[in-house]
Amino acid sequence: MLVIEDFGYKVIIGHGVLGKLVDALNPGASSVCIVADERVYSIHGQKLISCLPETMRVEKITFPPGEAGKTRQTKEFIEDTMLGAGLDRDTNVLSFGGGVTSDLAGFVAGTYMRGIQWTSVPTSLLAAVDASLGGKTGVDTKYGKNLVGMIHQPRAVLIDVDLLSTLPAGEVENGLAEMVKHAVLADRSYLSSLVRAGPMFTSDPVHSVDLIAESVKIKAIFAAHDIHDHGTRRILNFGHTIGHALELATGYGISHGRAVSIGMCAELWAAVISGLFESADLEYVCQALLNLGLPVSLPKGVSPEEILQAMTMDKKRANGRIFISLPRGMGKPYANMERPVVVVQEDTVLSALEKVAK
Amino acid sequence: MLVIEDFGYKVIIGHGVLGKLVDALNPGASSVCIVADERVYSIHGQKLISCLPETMRVEKITFPPGEAGKTRQTKEFIEDTMLGAGLDRDTNVLSFGGGVTSDLAGFVAGTYMRGIQWTSVPTSLLAAVDASLGGKTGVDTKYGKNLVGMIHQPRAVLIDVDLLSTLPAGEVENGLAEMVKHAVLADRSYLSSLVRAGPMFTSDPVHSVDLIAESVKIKAIFAAHDIHDHGTRRILNFGHTIGHALELATGYGISHGRAVSIGMCAELWAAVISGLFESADLEYVCQALLNLGLPVSLPKGVSPEEILQAMTMDKKRANGRIFISLPRGMGKPYANMERPVVVVQEDTVLSALEKVAK
Numbered sequence: 001m002l003v004i005e006d007f008g009y010k011v012i013i014g015h016g017v018l019g020k021l022v023d024a025l026n027p028g029a030s031s032v033c034i035v036a037d038e039r040v041y042s043i044h045g046q047k048l049i050s051c052l053p054e055t056m057r058v059e060k061i062t063f064p065p066g067e068a069g070k071t072r073q074t075k076e077f078i079e080d081t082m083l084g085a086g087l088d089r090d091t092n093v094l095s096f097g098g099g100v101t102s103d104l105a106g107f108v109a110g111t112y113m114r115g116i117q118w119t120s121v122p123t124s125l126l127a128a129v130d131a132s133l134g135g136k137t138g139v140d141t142k143y144g145k146n147l148v149g150m151i152h153q154p155r156a157v158l159i160d161v162d163l164l165s166t167l168p169a170g171e172v173e174n175g176l177a178e179m180v181k182h183a184v185l186a187d188r189s190y191l192s193s194l195v196r197a198g199p200m201f202t203s204d205p206v207h208s209v210d211l212i213a214e215s216v217k218i219k220a221i222f223a224a225h226d227i228h229d230h231g232t233r234r235i236l237n238f239g240h241t242i243g244h245a246l247e248l249a250t251g252y253g254i255s256h257g258r259a260v261s262i263g264m265c266a267e268l269w270a271a272v273i274s275g276l277f278e279s280a281d282l283e284y285v286c287q288a289l290l291n292l293g294l295p296v297s298l299p300k301g302v303s304p305e306e307i308l309q310a311m312t313m314d315k316k317r318a319n320g321r322i323f324i325s326l327p328r329g330m331g332k333p334y335a336n337m338e339r340p341v342v343v344v345q346e347d348t349v350l351s352a353l354e355k356v357a358k
Numbered sequence: 359m360l361v362i363e364d365f366g367y368k369v370i371i372g373h374g375v376l377g378k379l380v381d382a383l384n385p386g387a388s389s390v391c392i393v394a395d396e397r398v399y400s401i402h403g404q405k406l407i408s409c410l411p412e413t414m415r416v417e418k419i420t421f422p423p424g425e426a427g428k429t430r431q432t433k434e435f436i437e438d439t440m441l442g443a444g445l446d447r448d449t450n451v452l453s454f455g456g457g458v459t460s461d462l463a464g465f466v467a468g469t470y471m472r473g474i475q476w477t478s479v480p481t482s483l484l485a486a487v488d489a490s491l492g493g494k495t496g497v498d499t500k501y502g503k504n505l506v507g508m509i510h511q512p513r514a515v516l517i518d519v520d521l522l523s524t525l526p527a528g529e530v531e532n533g534l535a536e537m538v539k540h541a542v543l544a545d546r547s548y549l550s551s552l553v554r555a556g557p558m559f560t561s562d563p564v565h566s567v568d569l570i571a572e573s574v575k576i577k578a579i580f581a582a583h584d585i586h587d588h589g590t591r592r593i594l595n596f597g598h599t600i601g602h603a604l605e606l607a608t609g610y611g612i613s614h615g616r617a618v619s620i621g622m623c624a625e626l627w628a629a630v631i632s633g634l635f636e637s638a639d640l641e642y643v644c645q646a647l648l649n650l651g652l653p654v655s656l657p658k659g660v661s662p663e664e665i666l667q668a669m670t671m672d673k674k675r676a677n678g679r680i681f682i683s684l685p686r687g688m689g690k691p692y693a694n695m696e697r698p699v700v701v702v703q704e705d706t707v708l709s710a711l712e713k714v715a716k
Contacts, residue, residue, distance in 0.1 A: 072434055083501035111469070114496060114507045115586065138472060143441035149472045150508065228473065 002213045006220035007133060013159040013213050018121065021051040024156035026117045029092035031057035033082055035105035036096040037065035040123050043166055048096055048121070059085050063104075067252070070100045070140050072148065078108045089113045095154070098124035098171070099131030103149070106137030110152030120154045124167060125175025126256070128159045129182070129215040134223035134233070145244075151227050159216075161209055174257035176201070176292055179211070181239050181264060182218040184285055188330045190214050195288045222333070235333040235340035237325040239264035242353070245310035249302055261294035262356060266307075269352035270344050271326045281330045297356045304353030308346065322349050360571045364578035365491060371517040371571050376479065379409040382514035384475045387450040389415035391440055393463035394454040395423035398481050401524055406454055406479070417443050421462075425610075428458045428498050430506065436466045447471045453512070456482035456529070457489030461507070464495030468510030478512045482525060483533025484614070486517045487540070487573040492581040492591075503602075509585050517574075519567055532615035534559070534650055537569070539597050539622060540576040542643055546688045548572050553646045580691070593691040593698035595683040597622035600711070603668035607660055619652035620714060624665075627710035628702050629684045639688045655714045662711030666704065680707050 001014035012020060025032060032052060036045065041062050052058055061081050063074050082091070095105035095118060102120050109118035122128040138149015176194075183191035193211060194201070201208050219236070226233040243263025247254060265286050271277035286296045298304070311322060326342045327333045333340060359372035370378055383390060390410060394403065399420050410416055419439050421432050440449070453463030453476060460478050467476035480486040496507015534552075541549035551569060552559070559566050577594070584591040601621025605612060623644050629635035644654045656662070669680060684700045685691045691698060 072430070076430055079506055080499065080501070083499060083505060107469075111465075111496075111506050111508050113505055114494065114509060136472065138469075141438065141441060143438070147441060147471055148437055148469050150469050151472060 002209065004213060004216050004220065006217060007153070007224045009153060009156055011133065011157045011159065011216050013128075013161070013216065014209055015162055016160060017158050018047065018051050018160040018163070021048075021119075021121070021158060022053065024119045024158050025094075026090070026092045026155060028090055029056075029117070030088055030090040031059060032092050032094050033085075033087055034058065034060045034094045034096055035078060035101060035108065036060070036062050037069075037098075037101055038062045039065040040097040040101070044096070044123060044163055048094075059087060065100075067100055067140070067145075070104055072139055072141070074104060075108055075139055078104065079112060082108075082112060087112075089116055091116055092155075093118035095120045095132070096123065098122065098127045102127055102132045103137050103146070104139065106135070106152050106154065107139060107149055110137055110150045115152065117155045118152070120157045121163070122157065122159055123163045124171050125164055125212075126171070126178060127175075128161075128164065128212055129175050130178040130219065132157050132159075133216060133219050135227060136229075151229075153227070159212060161207075161212065170255050170257070172201075173255055173261075173294060177239070177257035177260040177264075177289075177294060179215045180285070180289060180292065180294070181236070181260065182215045183288075184264065184268075184330060185235060185238060185327050185333045186218040186221060186331055187214075190218070191285070191288050191330075195291050198292050201292075232333075232340060235325045235327065237341075238327060238333075239267055241311070241322065241324045242266045242307060242349075245307045246298070246302070248310040249306045250299065254299060258295050261289050262296065262298060265289070265296045266349075266352050266356045267324055267326060269355040270324060270348055271328070271342075273348050273351055274326075274342070274344065276326055276328045276342070278329060284330070297358050298353070300358060304350055304357050307353050308350055311349075322346060324349075360567065362571060362574050362578065364575060365511070365582045367511060367514055369491065369515045369517065369574050371486075371519070371574065372567055373520055374518060375516050376405065376409050376518040376521070379406075379477075379479070379516060380411065382477050382516050383452070384448070384450045384513060386448055387414075387475070388446055388448040389417060390450050390452050391443075391445055392416065392418045392452045392454055393436060393459060393466065394418070394420050395427075395456075395459055396420045397423040398455040398459070402454070402481060402521055406452075417445060423458075425458055425498070425503075428462055430497055430499070432462060433466055433497055436462065437470060440466075440470060445470075447474055449474055450513075451476035453478045453490070454481065456480065456485045460485055460490045461495050461504070462497065464493070464510050464512065465497060465507055468495055468508045473510065475513045476510070478515045479521070480515065480517055481521045482529050483522055483570075484529070484536060485533075486519075486522065486570055487533050488536040488577065490515050490517075491574060491577050493585060494587075509587075511585070517570060519565075519570065523562060528613050528615070530559075531613055531619075531652060535597070535615035535618040535622075535647075535652060537573045538643070538647060538650065538652070539594070539618065540573045541646075542622065542626075542688060543593060543596060543685050543691045544576040544579060544689055545572075548576070549643070549646050549688075553649050556650050559650075590691075590698060593683045593685065595699075596685060596691075597625055599669070599680070599682045600624045600665060600707075603665045604656070604660070606668040607664045608657065612657060616653050619647050620654065620656060623647070623654045624707075624710050624714045625682055625684060627713040628682060628706055629686070629700075631706050631709055632684075632700070632702065634684055634686045634700070636687060642688070655716050656711070658716060662708055662715055665711050666708055669707075680704060682707075
């Protein structure tokens with residue numbers, strides 16, 4: 001069992017750490033309100049309940065799985081269910097699920113009676129290494145993802161790797177892409193470790209406590225001291241500007257992990273063209289992604305022009321210039337950590353996209 | 359013009375301070391989004407617009423006036439209008455109105471793209487001396503008032519007393535009751551000043567810059583260092599536990615100010631019965647309220663039992679005990695500032711209510 005405190009609260013990682021659940025709750029909690037999607041609750045719900053004392057008041061609120069439910073309406077449904085049950089300010093919200101669940105449950109906790117405590121138990125690799133860390137919460141609107149939300153830190157995050165054993169392969173990919181991102185930003189040797197562990201890791205992330213812990217630590221380097229996302233934290237958008245445009249251009253027909261993988265390659269090409277990144281390192285990263293089963297080129301039928309077009313719908317573009325979070329070399333996120341976002345001209349982005357077109 | 363910085367941001371009070379509006383906005387703002395109800399905007403909108411530079415992008419979002427519109431639906435309407443207009447994270451929300459508007463606009467700003475800056479220009483006395491100060495924001499649900507919200511501090515509050523000249527008498531009452539509350543909690547001489555200024559004040563609050571400033575300073579004493587409402591700030595609920603029950607019992611057929619006035623008298627009776635407050639001081643406060651045109655006894659047809667019943671719907675009651683924020687004498691909010699909430703037995707509350715019954 002590993003305990004990482006870099007975020008200002010405990011992130012506990014290991015086998016069976018769900019057994020520590022009671023210690024991760026607010027000691028003064030009058031009750032616990034589990035928030036989970038129906039799929040996760042049907043698989044792991046009984047295990048979770050068995051870790052809570054029988055004397056504790058426990059409410060359970062479930063909703064249909066999937067990003068489509070990450071809306072203000074679902075937030076309202078959860079709030080009204082809590083209010084109807086008479087839950088007070090001393091309630092501890094318990095987020096139990098992937099990124100959609102922690103975004104929703106954390107946001108509900110952040111605004112319930114002007115803010116109550118919450119604890120996060122991620123059940124996907126993406127949530128474990130990224131979404132459940134750093135306090136970003138929110139919901140989607142028809143205008144885009146995560147446009148309404150807030151920063152609300154959990155009081156603890158419990159990463160029980162045994163819960164990750166039931167993940168479908170696509171879910172593992174989503175987390176792996178973020179782990180590679182962390183490696184590129186902070187630590188070349190971590191990328192080598194990921195590649196070495198690759199086949200074992202993708203078949204069963206249960207055996208990878210140390211690799212997950214490393215990713216948590218790297219995220220903390222950038223996110224823990226910039227909770228409002230004005231400075232260093234923005235470098236964590238690396239791979240996501242083009243990745244997000246690719247998701248939009250395909251109508252979310254590609255997984256987030258695969259989109260970010262291709263996005264990282266394209267953005268590194270933009271960095272190489274701009275003289276910020278060594279082409280040998282770019283090749284190393286692309287090869288690592290391939291070895292981990294992640295794609296490095298645009299899917300068939302998606303053109304560079306379409307991706308560029310999709311970027312006009314993104315808040316990171318203004319007046320023909322595109323803002324991209326680019327590292328300046330392996331493990332060198334940016335020479336000046338306070339300015340991790342680089343302005344790139346559209347034609348540079350187009351050239352980079354052509355490099356990753358099939 | 360007075361500038362009070364006790365909250366950690368500037369509260370500017372005076373005649374014509376709307377002229378300082380540009381200085382109160384975020385210097386890096388890409389645009390300003392005015393949020394106001396239709397009534398306030400129709401009266402003062404042009405004056406506000408004339409204080410903004412012509413070169414600045416200004417969006418305006420209005421909604422029907424009244425507490426009934428302080429809902430998640432109105433919040434969503436404002437958010438979607440902002441998103442549809444393409445407003446980014448560098449937008450400065452400008453709340454222009456009474457307490458309903460600042461609660462809504464501040465909450466929208468707190469969750470728009472995970473939090474953007476806002477500036478508050480109160481146009482009611484209640485908002486000037488209470489609602490716009492301290493960063494409490496939120497909306498109502500069918501389960502009660504302010505049950506969903508957050509603390510989000512404005513970057514500045516501009517109290518232009520000239521905007522208060524068009525207030526109906528009922529609106530002045532709402533603010534006055536909170537000013538009396540501040541006086542009871544912190545400063546006997548301030549209560550005398552209020553009574554002396556009474557007739558002039560109620561006919562036209564425009565002449566009362568110093569009295570408004572004093573109330574702002576007193577609120578800061580309790581609220582500024584307890585932004586999350588766990589300690590000293592709770593004393594500001596004085597008068598509101600019974601006042602809120604009275605609002606509920608009458609189906610909001612009584613103004614907030616009149617309900618709080620009666621609530622303060624009843625709660626002080628509970629304090630006298632409990633040996634926490636001198637009966638001579640209680641008489642002094644009641645006489646002051648009467649002199650200011652505020653009521654000190656229950657409206658006809660409302661019984662003490664009904665009020666007690668309404669308290670069971672309030673989150674401040676548990677297991678036959680009632681939690682009330684009580685001062686321990688004029689200007690002595692509580693001997694131990696960290697524990698401003700007193701547990702009172704139901705029969706004490708009933709006896710106190712009988713004292714204020716007609």
